[in-house]
Amino acid sequence: MSDSALETLFWPFIEERLTWPEQDTLFLRARDGWPLRQRPWPHLVCEQTFKPDFDALRRGGFAVTDGSDEPSQGKFALVLVLPPRQRDEARALFARAVDLASPGGQVIACMSNNEGARSGEGDLAQLAGPLEVASKNKCRVFWSAPLQGALDEALLSRWRALDAPRQIEAGRFVSRPGIFAWDRIDLASELLAKHLPKDLSGHAADLGGGFGYLSAELLERCPGITSLDLYEAEKRALDLARQNLAPYASRATLSFHWHDVTSGLSRKYDAIITNPPFHAQRGVDRPDIGRRFISVAAESLKPRGRLWLVANRHLPYESILTEEFAHVRTVTQQHGFKIVEGVKRG
DSSP: OOOHHHHHHHHHHHTTSSOOOSSOEEEETOOOSGGGGSSOOTTEEEEOOBHHHHHHHHHTTOEEEOSSSOOOTTOEEEEEEOOOSSHHHHHHHHHHHHHHEEEEEEEEEEEEGGGTHHHHHHHHHHHHOSEEEEEETTEEEEEEOSOSSOSOHHHHHHHHGGGSOEEEGGGTEEEOTTSTTTTSOOHHHHHHHHHOOTTOEEEEEEETOTTSHHHHHHHHHOTEEEEEEEEESBHHHHHHHHHHTGGGTTTSEEEEEEOOGGGOOSSOEEEEEEOOOOBOTTSOBOHHHHHHHHHHHHHHEEEEEEEEEEEETTSOOHHHHHHHOSEEEEEEEETTEEEEEEEOOO
16 A cells, blocks of 8 residues: 655655664654665664554564653654644644654654645644755655754643543543544444443453443443453553543453454454444545454354444445344444444354
8 A cells, every 4th residue: 555654754865855864763653664665774663552553563574662661852863753633642742752852863754735734844843943844745744953952842841741641521531632532422432332232241342442432331231241352453542441441340350452453353252342443544444444343253252142333324334244143133323323233143
């Protein structure tokens, strides 16, 4: 798959407009792709919290961290950034990049034009001063002069805090910018929660559990659930789910898995709930991801196990559901969504 932002991020080095440093370099929100293989990039450390991208980088032989251990401030001669679309999250990431750049180091970032490139450029300039800018592949790549600290320490301090976990839903949950539906309960998940049957029981799983809303609702509504595994590919969301589900630890055995569900599961379940993703990380429609979630759920259910699924009404999941499950019924269709129950063959 082409990755214009990744290609454009490395273009100034390929064109020798910038020189790759001999000291350590950090790549925030790194992802694998052919631009990383154009030539050696010595002393490169990649950081990624999204499990499929983390796994791809590791398979590619790159040094990669999940961000659990915060690097020392002022350590890196170069910090590369692929900023996310969500602006508070992106601003916090820019602040972190400036913090991690060593005296005389540089920050370089790239965004596609349709994902806020001009705003991102302006934001980094507020922290780091005038930038060099180049355009290619419908993207903007922009980089600082050698840094001697932030121009505006007060602004830097405020932006560091933009990504901090905060309470939502009258304090019932904590969330943070950048994860799915971070500041609200998304309508599809709420609809699924309202229709969960009270007789679900035994060992359950929540596939793509986010910050834990559906898992919490399952435990509230279904007293027969004795253990629950929450699977989530975004570590930043999984860390929140641990906190949000802590009040239920005395009611059921809870396990949390930083895991790419599409790679399959190693356990069997009596019940599975899911609001599966149908977009890739960069907003590309990927209904095949949802279909794979359904197949993995079928593989991972015990005989007569039950899947409860919510999806956009238009998504083409019916064929895979009828192929994988003995009994399939549409429970309801509301607000552009459908709730479907699938029962595994006995």
